[in-house]
Amino acid sequence: MHIHHIAVAVNDLEAALQFYRDALGLEVTERTEVAVEGVEIACLPMGESEIELLRPLDPENSIGKFIEKRGEGIHHICVLxxxxxxxxxxxxxxxxxxxxxxxxxxxxxxxxxxxxxxxxxxxxxxxxxx
Structure with missing residues (x-):
């Protein structure tokens, strides 16, 4: 068992990528919409784990409500x-x-x-x- 990814909820995926990809130098290995969860994700490996950026497709879904209530930030930790x-x-x-x-x-x-x-x-x- 190990940490697979740390998910970060963001309003603007491009703005978030300016930091994680451009400033930190991480590579985006996957970018896709996950319709069942209502999010667009970008995955950026970091060692044996990765950062997963989550942008809500609808401000009323769980990620959108999370951001509205708590602001952008760590949403969850994923364990493989x-x-x-x-x-x-x-x-x-x-x-x-x-x-x-x-x-x-x-x-x-x-x-x-x-x-x-x-x-x-x-x-x-x-x-x-x-």
């Missing part, structure tokens, strides 16, 4: 797991709560979020590669 069902079962056995069901993206990756009340205020994503 080998077996997402086992990870969820282990956490739930310890009293942790998920925010919903395990979802599968078009590319086969699977993910679920651990409720911040279970993690001392940090939204955590569990992520399994196909």
């Amino acid at each position: 797991v080998e077996d997402i069902e086992s990870a969820v079962a282990q956490l739930e056995a310890q009293g942790a709560r998920m925010t919903g069901e395990i979802r599968t993206r078009d590319n086969g990756t699977r993910y679920v979020f651990v409720h911040p009340k279970s993690t001392r205020g940090v939204l955590m994503e569990l992520y399994q590669k196909p």
Whole structure:
């Protein structure tokens, strides 16, 4: 298990890229819209992990509301797991709560979020590669 990415919610992806790509010198390896989540993302590897910039496609979706309430900034930390069902079962056995069901993206990756009340205020994503 290791940190896969740290997600940063932003209003303006181009402005954010001026810092992360241009000032820090990170390379954008993926830029796409994730319709099911209502975001445009840009992924910038940094060592064994990456920074994932999230721009809401709709100001009324969860990322848009997050920015409205808290401002731009870290939205969640994503942990790569080998077996997402086992990870969820282990956490739930310890009293942790998920925010919903395990979802599968078009590319086969699977993910679920651990409720911040279970993690001392940090939204955590569990992520399994196909």
